[in-house]
Amino acid sequence: MTDPDLVRELLARWGVPANAAVTRTEHGTNNHTRRVVSGSRCWYLRVSPHRSADQVRAEHRLLAKLAKAGLPFAVPTPVALPDGGTVVDTARGPAVLCESIPGVPPDLSQEPALERFGRAAADLSEALAGIAPQDTPHEWQGGPLEVLPDLSSLARELVTAGLDIDQVRVLRNGADRTLAVWSKIAGRLPNQVVHADLARSNVLVDPDTGPVTGILDFELTGYWIRAIELTVALALSGAADGPGWQHRAAALARGGAWGTRLTPAELAALPDLMLVRAVASTVWRANRWQLGQSSLTEVADRLDVLAETLRWRSAEGGRLGDIVAAAGASG
Incomplete structure (x- = not known):
């Protein structure tokens, strides 16, 4: 996902403001991920070139169940599209938008x-x-x-x-x-x-x-x-x-x-x-x-x-x- 036009097109599908700031993430080799910020809101846009839309939808079913499991931490929350779905099929793979979860990677040296x-x-x-x-x-x-x-x-x-x-x-x-x-x-x-x-x-x-x-x-x-x-x-x-x-x-x-x-x-x-x-x-x-x-x-x-x-x-x-x-x- 190197095409800025594709990124903007996808974000528009979710109603993200056109002036949102978009930056690359620092890690990840299996997906193309962008951090998206607009005001106090933050999301992550991910396109998965090596996965099917059905696999991504199965992941989202799992996440919905985990969200109700009473875990003491958050799991990703896919943002719904106007039609109620959570996945956009693109020529470069299925795309999803998730709410940001606050926190930083842990220091596991201790x-x-x-x-x-x-x-x-x-x-x-x-x-x-x-x-x-x-x-x-x-x-x-x-x-x-x-x-x-x-x-x-x-x-x-x-x-x-x-x-x-x-x-x-x-x-x-x-x-x-x-x-x-x-x-x-x-x-x-x-x-x-x-x-x-x-x-x-x-x-x-x-x-x-x-x-x-x-x-x-x-x-x-x-x-x-x-x-x-x-x-x-x-x-x-x-x-x-x-x-x-x-x-x-x-x-x-x-x-x-x-x-x-x-x-x-x-x-x-x-x-x-x-x-x-x-x-x-x-x-x-x-x-x-x-x-x-x-x-x-x-x-x-x-x-x-x-x-x-x-x-x-x-x-x-x-x-x-x-x-x-x-x-x-x-x-």
């Missing part, structure tokens, strides 16, 4: 912030448990490894494009290990609707007092393994990274009482789910690169994360389930 993040993830998980799978954009039940690309061919393409062969080899190693552990997980853990993308960039907090004020970006929401919510929160918050990760992971788990929310089987599977997520994320990004939708640098970054996840899983990651189980609950 344990109290991780506790609040973990609590919000748990509150959302509880609310999503009551959502029907058909009211979500995706059906993830088959898992991220159900249809893998030809990894040998993909590896050759990546090396030809300039990546180091040893770096690319990590993808095959990770896929082989993940397929082995996936056979022990698939179909054996509780399932429900999950957000599946609880990154720092998708969470807002009060900059003065710290509580979570909003959770964003429900485009990957779908029916899958319940424990993947904690898995993604641990991975994308940085709580499982680097020296001292055990204390940070415990803080996040403690905040949401995840040790009591998950079954022993789910807790035992957490280290392997971390690996499953890393491989799935890498393959997804590589597929987008093949389609010209992601850069080679982005693929290289995912390969580095996968390499570190493999090292972590072999060296110390096996303790994760016990750490979460022992964390207890804060307050």
Whole structure:
């Protein structure tokens, strides 16, 4: 969405004043998003080139249900069009306008912030448990490894494009290990609707007092393994990274009482789910690169994360389930 005329045309459909200030957002690779300000009002306009209008409408059904779930934080509120709909079909993908939610991305370098993040993830998980799978954009039940690309061919393409062969080899190693552990997980853990993308960039907090004020970006929401919510929160918050990760992971788990929310089987599977997520994320990004939708640098970054996840899983990651189980609950 680089055409200012398209932006103005879309905003006019929602009745936004023509003199509203429009600026690019600083993050986001899957959608084209603009911040729109008019007086004291603020919205976000999003065009999603890789999603169908039906997927976006399913996301909006989910958001409407969550808005009534009594969550202690906000979720996006799509603005209705004059005809009552919330989606505009464009040649560049479905467009939506949402009310702004006050707050800033959290600083997750401190344990109290991780506790609040973990609590919000748990509150959302509880609310999503009551959502029907058909009211979500995706059906993830088959898992991220159900249809893998030809990894040998993909590896050759990546090396030809300039990546180091040893770096690319990590993808095959990770896929082989993940397929082995996936056979022990698939179909054996509780399932429900999950957000599946609880990154720092998708969470807002009060900059003065710290509580979570909003959770964003429900485009990957779908029916899958319940424990993947904690898995993604641990991975994308940085709580499982680097020296001292055990204390940070415990803080996040403690905040949401995840040790009591998950079954022993789910807790035992957490280290392997971390690996499953890393491989799935890498393959997804590589597929987008093949389609010209992601850069080679982005693929290289995912390969580095996968390499570190493999090292972590072999060296110390096996303790994760016990750490979460022992964390207890804060307050």
